[in-house]
Amino acid sequence: MSEVLTTPAVLILLGPPGAGKGTQARMLEERFGLIQLSTGDLLRAAVAEGSPAGLAAKAVMETGGLVSDEIVLAILKDRMAKPDVQAGVILDGFPRTAGQAAALDGLLAESGQDVTAAISLEVDDEAMIDRVAGRFTCAHCGEGYHDTHKKTAKAGTCDKCGGTEFKRRADDNAETARERLRAYHAETAPLIAHYDKLGVLRTVDAMGSIAGVAKALRTIVKSATE
Numbered sequence: 001m002s003e004v005l006t007t008p009a010v011l012i013l014l015g016p017p018g019a020g021k022g023t024q025a026r027m028l029e030e031r032f033g034l035i036q037l038s039t040g041d042l043l044r045a046a047v048a049e050g051s052p053a054g055l056a057a058k059a060v061m062e063t064g065g066l067v068s069d070e071i072v073l074a075i076l077k078d079r080m081a082k083p084d085v086q087a088g089v090i091l092d093g094f095p096r097t098a099g100q101a102a103a104l105d106g107l108l109a110e111s112g113q114d115v116t117a118a119i120s121l122e123v124d125d126e127a128m129i130d131r132v133a134g135r136f137t138c139a140h141c142g143e144g145y146h147d148t149h150k151k152t153a154k155a156g157t158c159d160k161c162g163g164t165e166f167k168r169r170a171d172d173n174a175e176t177a178r179e180r181l182r183a184y185h186a187e188t189a190p191l192i193a194h195y196d197k198l199g200v201l202r203t204v205d206a207m208g209s210i211a212g213v214a215k216a217l218r219t220i221v222k223s224a225t226e
């Protein structure tokens with residue numbers, strides 16, 4: 001079912017690796033016709049293309065560190081310039097540093113927009129290692145699954161597109177996931193205070209079921225866009 005929002009929204013999903021940003025962003029995209037902009041996905045596409053930015057990003061992503069603001073902002077600005085983002089966006093995994101947050105504020109100000117809501121998905125660190133290590137996605141449509149928390153209805157077949165090939169991310173191992181968590185706490189968690197100051201921060205307990213978290217997010221999105 002899709003619903004039309006009365007105002008274009010700029011939603012930010014904050015949260016550590018495995019918090020459910022991608023899972024929830026895709027559900028919000030389907031529900032409200034918003035566009036999911038995942039800097040992780042954009043960077044993985046650049047890596048796959050083998051562009052100079054992609055090659056530089058690859059080395060950093062493999063260690064679980066953060067790619068430079070310069071590369072991330074160039075990739076994001078390119079994507080934000082495409083016309084399909086007019087109805088609104090869900091920023092999944094961006095911003096991740098104070099520099100990225102300031103650049104986003106500037107970019108939105110240029111087009112007379114504001115952040116509609118920055119939603120922090122609150123989770124336990126240890127559970128995140130399990131979520132990340134058990135994750136896999138459909139190689140055809142990108143739908144995300146988990147070995148125990150979100151299996152395909154029919155083993156080996158994607159629920160969404162019927163694809164039969166799946167893939168796992170190179171950085172989804174316990175060691176790299178711990179480094180990604182460290183980077184989150186050092187660089188990204190401080191942004192929660194930034195958005196609180198701007199009056200747009202919302203928090204969601206993201207330890208519940210995927211459906212329960214989705215319901216809480218829908219309520220927030222509707223109230224923030226009324």
Ligand code: AP5
Pocket residue numbers: 015016017018019020021022023024038039040041043060061062064065066067068072092093094095096097100131132134135136144145146147149150180206207208209210213
């Ligand atoms: P990115 O791709 O953004 O990875 P991440 O932030 O580490 O987040 P994840 O994709 O791991 O987790 P998620 O929150 O989306 O969880 P998901 O929904 O998949 O970034 C990768 C790398 O790119 C970074 O390390 C960095 O190097 C670089 N990068 C990206 N953006 C950058 C930026 N802005 N600046 C600098 N560098 C950047 O869920 C995980 C699993 O759990 C799934 O299997 C899912 O089915 C399951 N699950 C989800 N919700 C629940 C639930 N409620 N209960 C049980 N299971 C659940």
